[in-house]
Amino acid sequence: MTKNFNFIEKLRETGLRPTKQRVKICEVLFNRDKTFHFTINDLVKKISEELNEKISLATVYNTVHALQKKGYLKEISINSDKSYFDTNTTTHHHFYDEDTHQLIDCDENEIENVNVKNNITGKKINSVEVLVRVASDNQNQN
Amino acid sequence: MTKNFNFIEKLRETGLRPTKQRVKICEVLFNRDKTFHFTINDLVKKISEELNEKISLATVYNTVHALQKKGYLKEISINSDKSYFDTNTTTHHHFYDEDTHQLIDCDENEIENVNVKNNITGKKINSVEVLVRVASDNQNQN
DNA sequence: ATTATAAATTATAATTATTCTAAACTGTTG
DNA sequence: CAACAGTTTAGAATAATTATAATTTATAAT
Numbered sequence: 001m002t003k004n005f006n007f008i009e010k011l012r013e014t015g016l017r018p019t020k021q022r023v024k025i026c027e028v029l030f031n032r033d034k035t036f037h038f039t040i041n042d043l044v045k046k047i048s049e050e051l052n053e054k055i056s057l058a059t060v061y062n063t064v065h066a067l068q069k070k071g072y073l074k075e076i077s078i079n080s081d082k083s084y085f086d087t088n089t090t091t092h093h094h095f096y097d098e099d100t101h102q103l104i105d106c107d108e109n110e111i112e113n114v115n116v117k118n119n120i121t122g123k124k125i126n127s128v129e130v131l132v133r134v135a136s137d138n139q140n141q142n
Numbered sequence: 143m144t145k146n147f148n149f150i151e152k153l154r155e156t157g158l159r160p161t162k163q164r165v166k167i168c169e170v171l172f173n174r175d176k177t178f179h180f181t182i183n184d185l186v187k188k189i190s191e192e193l194n195e196k197i198s199l200a201t202v203y204n205t206v207h208a209l210q211k212k213g214y215l216k217e218i219s220i221n222s223d224k225s226y227f228d229t230n231t232t233t234h235h236h237f238y239d240e241d242t243h244q245l246i247d248c249d250e251n252e253i254e255n256v257n258v259k260n261n262i263t264g265k266k267i268n269s270v271e272v273l274v275r276v277a278s279d280n281q282n283q284n
Numbered sequence: 285a286t287t288a289t290a291a292a293t294t295a296t297a298a299t300t301a302t303t304c305t306a307a308a309c310t311g312t313t314g
Numbered sequence: 315c316a317a318c319a320g321t322t323t324a325g326a327a328t329a330a331t332t333a334t335a336a337t338t339t340a341t342a343a344t
Contacts, residue, residue, distance in 0.1 A: 306325105
């Protein structure tokens with residue numbers, strides 16, 4: 001989904017009923033310039049900031065998972081204690097700032113193609129993604 | 143830590159008291175041929191299979207975290223709902239089998255050096271790791 | 285339009301992984 | 315072997331997520 005889309009139509013085409021809540025959530029998620037990296041909590045916070053209406057936590061979970069299943073959101077694993085989602089659903093790489101716990105998309109040309117020479121027999125490769133963990137120069141983590 | 147180590151001495155050197163429980167856990171973790179990828183639950187199961195004694199869940203958590211802090215275990219993020227740990231603490235890449243939820247180490251030469259051309263200003267790169275997600279050829283995930 | 289119905293929303297309860305707590309126990313040092 | 319700090323433990327607390335069941339809503343059929 002892209003910015004300023006007709007979310008009602010798009011949702012319907014996708015096989016998801018365009019409910020008030022879903023349309024609002026799509027607006028919050030996709031009407032932005034940059035990709036949005038978020039946890040469910042971030043999203044709930046954004047929703048209550050940007051809208052008057054409140055949307056139930058269960059609905060936020062349901063909708064995010066529905067959008068993910070349909071390929072409009074992607075789950076990212078960096079941290080085991082929370083789920084991060086990404087509005088950029090293409091295969092791409094990330095920087096993870098261990099100081100601020102921020103996830104940053106890599107520009108396509110910042111990492112050159114990763115060459116996987118062997119594969120597990122009988123399996124196909126679904127994705128190849130790189131995580132670059134960074135931290136401020138002077139910090140030691142023991 | 144490596145296979146058949148004198149864990150009592152090793153723990154003491156590391157600054158961890160070699161308690162009965164810690165030594166047992168080290169045996170389960172490190173007396174193996176291959177690296178061991180596990181969740182806390184896997185480890186608890188292995189402990190009750192391989193030992194008679196039972197070790198409290200809190201102790202297993204404490205010990206795993208202590209060993210991780212000291213650099214004998216490494217946490218891997220694939221899945222947000224559980225923490226995976228790895229007895230191979232070097233920077234290395236993984237295959238993740240999405241059918242069986244198994245994590246498999248890449249051989250060093252299976253993926254050639256990943257070249258990160260740019261970095262976040264003022265930060266140093268701590269690690270660059272690749273996750274290759276694979277699944278059986280005929281499976282669709284919708 | 286109205287109605288029927290299947291799908292979605294909601295508040296709340298349940299579940300799961302993990303962390304905290306405080307009391308009992310154990311390894312080490314003198 | 316006594317003292318003390320570090321560990322273990324069961325169980326309580328917390329946090330993220332999922333399930334439940336009643337209510338509401340979108341859509342299709344009338």
